[in-house]
Amino acid sequence: MVLAAGASQRLGEPKQLVRLGRETLLERAVRVAREAGCSPVVVVVGAEHGQVLGNSVLGNVVTVINDEWEEGMASSIRLGVQALGFAASDTEGVLLMTCDQPAVTATHLVHLTRWAEVKASRYAGKNGVPAYFPKKYFAKLMELKGDAGARELLADAPSVELENGELDVDTVKDLQRARELFG
Numbered sequence: 001m002v003l004a005a006g007a008s009q010r011l012g013e014p015k016q017l018v019r020l021g022r023e024t025l026l027e028r029a030v031r032v033a034r035e036a037g038c039s040p041v042v043v044v045v046g047a048e049h050g051q052v053l054g055n056s057v058l059g060n061v062v063t064v065i066n067d068e069w070e071e072g073m074a075s076s077i078r079l080g081v082q083a084l085g086f087a088a089s090d091t092e093g094v095l096l097m098t099c100d101q102p103a104v105t106a107t108h109l110v111h112l113t114r115w116a117e118v119k120a121s122r123y124a125g126k127n128g129v130p131a132y133f134p135k136k137y138f139a140k141l142m143e144l145k146g147d148a149g150a151r152e153l154l155a156d157a158p159s160v161e162l163e164n165g166e167l168d169v170d171t172v173k174d175l176q177r178a179r180e181l182f183g
Contacts, residue, residue: 001041001042001043001044001077001080001081001084001094001095001096001097002026002029002030002033002041002042002043002044002061002097002098002099003044003073003076003077003080003096003097003098003099003129003149004016004026004029004043004044004045004046004052004098004099005044005045005046005047005049005066005069005073005075005076006046006047006069007046007047007048007069007070008047008170010170010171011169011170011171011172011174011175012172014047014048014051014052015099015100015169015170015175016045016048016052016056016099016100017051017052017055017056018169018175020102020178020179020182020183021182021183024055024056025099025100025102025169026043026052026056026058026099027056027057027058028099028102029097029098029099029101029104030043030058030059030061032097032104032105032106032109033095033097033106033109034059035106036095036106036107036109036110036113037110037113038095038109038113040060040061040062040084041060041061041062042061042062042063042064042080042083042084043058043061043062043063043064044064044065044066044076044077044079044080044083045063045064045065045066046065046066046067046068046069046070046076047069047070049065062083064076064079064080064082064083066079071145071146071147072146072147072148072149073144073146073147073148073149073150074144074145074146074147074148074149077096077141077144077149077150078141078142078144080094080096081094081138081141081142082142084138091135092134092135093113093132093133093134093135093137094132094133094135094138094141095109095112095113095130095131095132095133096129096130096131096132096133096149096150097109097129097130098129098130098168100168100169100170101129101130101165101167101168101169102164102167102169102178102181102182103162103163103164103165103167103181103182104121104130104162104165108121108130108160108162109130111160112130112131112132112160113132115132115134115158116134117134117157117158118131118132118133118134118137118153118154118157118158119131119132119157119158119159119160120154120157120158120159120160121159121160121161121162121165122159122160122161122162122165123161123162123163123164123165123166124165124166127154127155127156127157127159128151128154128165129149129150129154130162131150131154131157133150133153137153140153141153164181167181
């Protein structure tokens with residue numbers, strides 16, 4: 001599940017559409033998820049969703065529009081879990097990721113999904129997303145509120161180090177660094 005519903009207020013333009021090389025941040029996140037074998041890929045958009053979807057080439061994804069994106073990341077997670085089919089028998093779990101972390105690779109995502117338990121990414125001394133949640137955690141994900149997302153569920157989870165994972169594109173300075181490191 002690619003979370004891409006925020007308004008990008010600090011950046012001043014939809015970060016989902018910012019280009020790194022030949023692709024937007026959102027296109028990059030979807031590509032990396034596919035390369036890791038994630039299927040289906042659910043993309044949750046919210047603020048400026050018409051502009052974001054109209055200017056993105058995402059291919060075969062499940063698109064969810066979060067009209068309550070201002071609540072924060074939790075509302076997007078709940079909608080994405082619903083889209084996966086909360087009780088669908090063929091769903092093993094969900095890999096949560098944001099569209100604004102350019103350091104994420106398919107290899108990293110594969111390492112997260114090799115476990116039957118929650119697995120977090122670790123950077124800057126903390127656990128965070130991308131993170132994997134097996135299906136048995138869907139009920140807990142559906143109870144999340146606010147902008148903290150799944151942070152509490154990840155605090156003590158086993159983790160995989162993500163080099164440069166602390167870089168998320170929130171400001172012009174972040175974008176400059178991302179372009180220096182990743183194109």
